[in-house]
Amino acid sequence: HVLTFEMSLIHAIPQTLFGIFFEDINHAVDGGLYAELIRNGSFEHIFSLEGWALELCEESIEVSVDTSNPIHPNNKNYVRVRSDDPNAEIVLINLGYTASPIRGGIPIKAGEAYNLSFFVRTVGFTGEVSVYLENRRGEKYAESLVRISEQIDDWMRISLELVPKVTFSNSHFVMRIKGQGELHLDMISLIPKNTWHNMRTDLINVLKDLKPGFFRFPGGCLVEGDSLSNAYRWKDTIGPIEERKPNRNLWGYHQSYGIGFYEYLLLAEYLGAEPVPIFNAGISCQVRGAEYCPVDELDEWIQDVLDFLEFANGPTDTYWGSIRAQLGHPETFNVKYIGIGNENWGDQYHERFKLFHTAIKEKYPEVKIVFSGPPSYEGSNFRYAMRWAKENDVEIFDEHIYASPEWLLANTERYDRYDRTGPRIMLGEYAAHAPGRQNNWQAALAEAAFLTGVVRNSDVVIMASYAPLFNRIGFSQWVPDLIWFDSASFFLTPSYFVQKLYADHTGDYLIPSEITNEDLVLIGYRYKAxxxxCTYNSKSNEITVFLVNPWPDDKSVKIQLPENIRTRKEINLIRLCGSLTDINNFDDYAIVPVHEKIISNSCGSFDFIAKGYSFNVLKIGLE
Ligand code: AHR
Known part of the structure; x- marks a missing residue:
């Protein structure tokens, strides 16, 4: 094979091209990025004591979940302990997110500080509450005691610090209550001191390493809800945690909203990514039998979006702008993109989209609005949606592609055929689904090949993100995923490294390139050898050649340099390579980037071997 390229610029590559799609699926937030270690400390889960074990030490003590006088109407449940005997004891034990005896529980590190807090109220109670972390054998790691002798009429927050003496991956949190009278407890929380806005720093760092150009949130199907009653409403997710309105999400578990819209905006800002919040279009998940908000009642949903834009972009003398300032961010977030709907389609969606569009553009003409494509990226629903989008001057169309590796390899030219006068594309969700939906090298290699077509067509495709992003082992609803983690550690999948190599090395311009290629036809699909x-980075004066060999045999490629250029002698190669079934794991990475140097003769050409099953990034510095 001979690869030639030219030193002319075809089009600029958008800074937004490679991004992150964030959804609370697979416990990405609760039990994940949200660093809260207590599961269901608010007792708001459908099973109000989920995550808790109770040990009643005496019969004269009663425990119930009460709702009669909560901290806030959004946070209804609390625990009521009643005892007639001053020596009676009850023990509340929280197991954290325990998936198995090995993976789960509450991880603690020796010498690190943990903020423990809870709300308490009493009715004639005198006694004590002792709090500690312990292992399965009942050995204590950190302990503190709160004595209560005076009446606490109104909910009062108690804050303490626990500093364990040992490191242990699977501890339990214990609250031992002894006394007489009535004690009410709520919002029991244990969060490591070393977090960023209550988020796990290890997980934030791996997101930062992806250098995301955009950050799409908070879903996904999550936005839609399985009915409109549990659709995602951003106003439920801001303010003091005890006043947020938790929700059971479409993925079947409880969201505390400890990370809500404000934190998402902070995170996007920290990552240097354009935020792309997605809002419900007044339609619940169509795949699960849609509930449509009647058009004449849609104002409330539209107003939510307008209020959000005031919250994110409005001056501090506006109502919502002042709330942003009170939360600690007087500067605007300068949100440039929003999406209306996720995986919606059909006339009912189009009618509602138009109403949102008109209202938003009237007040915020500069904000770009993303239109949702249907779940299937082929077929009549897709064609109808695209036709409507074109006829109605949709700015950005959100496509989701979950396909077999074979499909992705055979469709790298998908965007070559796109009508340049139509909407830009946000490939808001993509992933190869290999047999068994393994996060293996076969899937990642096909994604690497597909992304050559995305970069080549980045005049049309302006954003692309893998989905889903996170998987908490033992708490997942969907595989494959980009990053897997447990209570204390994580591992990165081959797909993560593919996306990172593109994010790190795609230049700011596409340049023309050609390869003498053979087309292979196998089992009905047409593939390339x-x-x-190829891209050019004007800041570092470098050409990047991305080369994917998805076949078992090594391929020799002569890289023919343009006549008028001289390159640096050393060419940097970053390669991902393995067998198709290779996967990464916590302590064993089969697929990691390997760095090599190739010596070229600075002009003319040089030979390169693209190993079997490899993804290669060649960085050619120009003199
Ligand atoms: O990424 C998982 C789900 O796939 C998303 O929530 C949804 O948009 C798609 O169907």
Whole structure:
């Protein structure tokens, strides 16, 4: 094979091209990025004592979940302990997110500080509450005691610090209550001191390493709800945690909203990514039998979006702008993109989209509005949606592609055929689903090949993100995923490294390139022998050649340099390579980037071997 390229610029590559899609699926937030270690400390889960074990030490003590006088109407449940005997004891034990005896529980580190807090109220109670972390054998790691002798009429927050002496991955949190009278407890929380806005720093760092150009949130199907009653409403998710209105999400578990819209905006800002919040279009999940908000009642949903834009972008003398300032961010977030709907389609969606569009553009003409594509990226629903989008001057169309590796390899030219006068594309969700939906090298290699077509067509495709992002082992609803984690550690999948190599090395311009290629026809699909794309980075004066060999045999490629250029002698190669079934794991990475140097003769050409099953990034510095 001979690969040639030219030093002319075809089009600029958008800074937004590679991003992150964030959804609370697979416990990405609760039990995940949200660093809260107590599961269901608010007792708001459908099973109000989920996550808790109770040990009643005496019969004269009663425990119930009460709702009669909560901290806030959004946070209805609390625990009521009643005892007639001053020596009676009850023990509340929280197991954290325990998936198995090995993975789960509450991880603690020796010498690190943990903020413990809870709300308490009493009715004639005198006694004590002792709090500690312990292992299965009942050995204590950190302990503190609160004595209560005076009446606490109104809910009062008690805050303490626990500093364990040992490191232990699977501890339990214990609250031992002894005394007489009535004690009410709520919002029991244990969060490591070393977090960023209550988020796990290890997980934030791996997101930062992806250098995301955009950050789409908070879903996904999550936004839609299985009915409109549990659709995602951003106003439920801001303010003091005890006043947020938790919700059971469409993925079947409880969201505390400890990370809500404000934190998402902070995170996008920290990551240097354009926020792309997605709002419900007044339609619940269509795949699960849609509930449509009647058009004449849609104002409330539209107003939510307008209020959000005031919250994110409005001056501090507006109502919502002042709330942003009170939360600690007087500067605007400068949100440039929002999406209306997720995986919606059909006339009912179009009618509602138009109403949102008109109202938003009237007040915020500069904000770009993303239109949702249907779940299937092929077929009549897709064609109808695209036709409507074109006829109605939709700015950005959100496509989701979950396909077999074979499909992705055979469709790298999908965007070559796109009508340049139509909407830009946000490939808001993509992933290869290999047999068994394994996060293996076969899937990642096909994604690497497909992304050559995305980069080549980045005049049309302006955003692309893998989905889903996170998987908490033992608490997942969907595989494959980009990053897997447990209570204390994580591992990165081959797909993560593919996306990171693109994010790190795609230049700011596409340049023309060609390869003498053979087309292979196998089991009905047409493939290429080698997939490639070339970009130029004007800041570092470098050409990047992305080359994918998805076949078992090594392929020799002569890289023919343009006549008028001289390159640096050393060419940097970053390669991902393995067998198709290779996967990464907590302590064993089969697929990791390997760095090599190739010596070229600075002009003319040089030979390169693209190993079997490899993704290669060649960085050619120009003199
Ligand atoms: O990424 C998982 C789900 O896939 C998303 O919630 C949804 O948009 C798609 O169907």
């Amino acid at each position: 080698i997939y490639h794309v």
